[in-house]
Amino acid sequence: MEPLAVYVHFPWCVRKCPYCDFNSHPLKHTDNFAAYCEALWRDWQQQHNDADLTQHTVDTVFLGGGTPSLFGAEHMHTVLDRLGIHSATEVTMEANPGTTEHASFADYRSAGVNRLSLGAQSFQDEHLSKLGRIHQAQDTLSAFEQARKGGFDNINLDVMWGLPGQSVDEALADLNTAIALGSEHISWYQLTLEPKTEFYRRPPLLPVEDTLAAMEKYGLELLAEHGYERYEVSAFARQQRYCQHNLNYWSFGDYVGIGAGAHGKLTTSQGDGLSIVRTQKASQPRLYQQDSALTQNYPVKEAERPLEFMMNVLRLVQGVPRQLYSERTGLPWHTVQASWQRLEKQGLVDPERCATTPLGLRYLDSVLAEFMP
Numbered sequence: 001m002e003p004l005a006v007y008v009h010f011p012w013c014v015r016k017c018p019y020c021d022f023n024s025h026p027l028k029h030t031d032n033f034a035a036y037c038e039a040l041w042r043d044w045q046q047q048h049n050d051a052d053l054t055q056h057t058v059d060t061v062f063l064g065g066g067t068p069s070l071f072g073a074e075h076m077h078t079v080l081d082r083l084g085i086h087s088a089t090e091v092t093m094e095a096n097p098g099t100t101e102h103a104s105f106a107d108y109r110s111a112g113v114n115r116l117s118l119g120a121q122s123f124q125d126e127h128l129s130k131l132g133r134i135h136q137a138q139d140t141l142s143a144f145e146q147a148r149k150g151g152f153d154n155i156n157l158d159v160m161w162g163l164p165g166q167s168v169d170e171a172l173a174d175l176n177t178a179i180a181l182g183s184e185h186i187s188w189y190q191l192t193l194e195p196k197t198e199f200y201r202r203p204p205l206l207p208v209e210d211t212l213a214a215m216e217k218y219g220l221e222l223l224a225e226h227g228y229e230r231y232e233v234s235a236f237a238r239q240q241r242y243c244q245h246n247l248n249y250w251s252f253g254d255y256v257g258i259g260a261g262a263h264g265k266l267t268t269s270q271g272d273g274l275s276i277v278r279t280q281k282a283s284q285p286r287l288y289q290q291d292s293a294l295t296q297n298y299p300v301k302e303a304e305r306p307l308e309f310m311m312n313v314l315r316l317v318q319g320v321p322r323q324l325y326s327e328r329t330g331l332p333w334h335t336v337q338a339s340w341q342r343l344e345k346q347g348l349v350d351p352e353r354c355a356t357t358p359l360g361l362r363y364l365d366s367v368l369a370e371f372m373p
């Protein structure tokens with residue numbers, strides 16, 4: 001049986017954060033969670049049949065959003081039951097600290113969720129307020145404590161840095177709080193201004209380059225000092241508690257995506273080569289619920305595969321063995337050999353593995369530019 005990664009999207013939030021470009025919509029009283037869960041079920045059944053996934057067992061599940069924790073444990077139980085996740089090794093759920101009824105952590109745990117990802121963002125109320133968050137620092141601290149009591153021994157904290165008006169000390173104080181909580185994993189994201197967001201339309205004053213460089217330098221040192229291994233650009237794990245689901249994305253693996261706007265990627269043999277197709281569901285929850293079969297298919301052309309592959313695997317600090325390139329893209333290594341040699345001469349990539357050097361990781365955008373079709 002082949003292992004399968006499944007992403008499930010929950011498209012609602014209490015309020016839209018001004019920096020966020022995820023497919024998330026402010027919750028209205030007419031939105032119906034039970035109907036949405038039914039649509040997820042139809043979507044799953046259809047994709048399962050179409051792609052003949054009977055030879056696969058679900059290995060990792062990521063319940064992402066939006067804010068999945070708005071749905072409550074009972075709906076989550078139904079969704080997970082129908083996916084048949086009994087074989088899954090990792091089932092992650094994203095939770096906004098402002099939406100978790102603490103009593104329900106144990107219920108999420110019994111529904112099959114075994115990894116929690118809390119959107120802390122910052123531990124300073126002033127910054128949370130500027131980010132338009134619905135929660136305060138104290139909410140994250142108590143959600144964390146209650147999650148531990150509810151049986152979660154694998155918790156990620158999302159923390160952002162480079163916030164409007166943030167000083168180096170404030171960014172490091174946020175990391176120190178996350179470290180003191182002792183989460184198994186920290187996702188430490190630099191705030192970016194994404195098109196189609198409120199922050200993009202009306203940009204806040206962000207820290208200057210020198211301040212950002214200092215935040216990054218000292219932040220990376222602090223995480224390392226406390227045993228958080230950087231294994232991907234923004235992902236840090238203690239005691240090898242890596243996110244298995246994301247490792248599959250970063251290894252250019254396949255996955256099924258269900259839910260409004262969810263993406264998937266499926267590879268099949270075709271003659272001597274491989275066919276790689278990316279899928280995307282309708283983004284609007286209402287449209288998705290009307291017809292969960294509605295899917296856009298985007299075949300990944302051979303010319304696009306080198307960049308797509310490198311964009312994922314070179315985010316991993318250790319990269320991947322070279323042979324994975326041909327296994328996952330269906331192309332021989334010599335299709336990237338010339339680019340690789342140029343980058344190697346500049347000290348940006350590893351001579352043996354398909355990986356960057358520490359310098360290459362710092363200048364990842366320039367490295368990736370070599371693989372543009």
Ligand SMILES: C[S@@+](CC[C@H](N)C(=O)[O-])C[C@H]1O[C@@H](n2cnc3c(N)ncnc32)[C@H](O)[C@@H]1O
Pocket residue numbers: 019020021022064065066067094095096097118119120121158159160189190191192193194
């Ligand atoms: C889907 S959200 C996580 C769960 C939940 N919706 C929440 O915000 O609490 C994924 C994470 O991406 C990060 N993120 C979102 N927009 C970002 C941006 N513009 N720049 C950097 N990180 C961002 C945040 O840390 C956020 O927690």
Ligand code: SF4
Pocket residue numbers: 012013015016017020021022024065066067096119
């Ligand atoms: S709560 Fe999370 S998904 Fe929702 S708008 Fe804010 S950052 Fe985006």
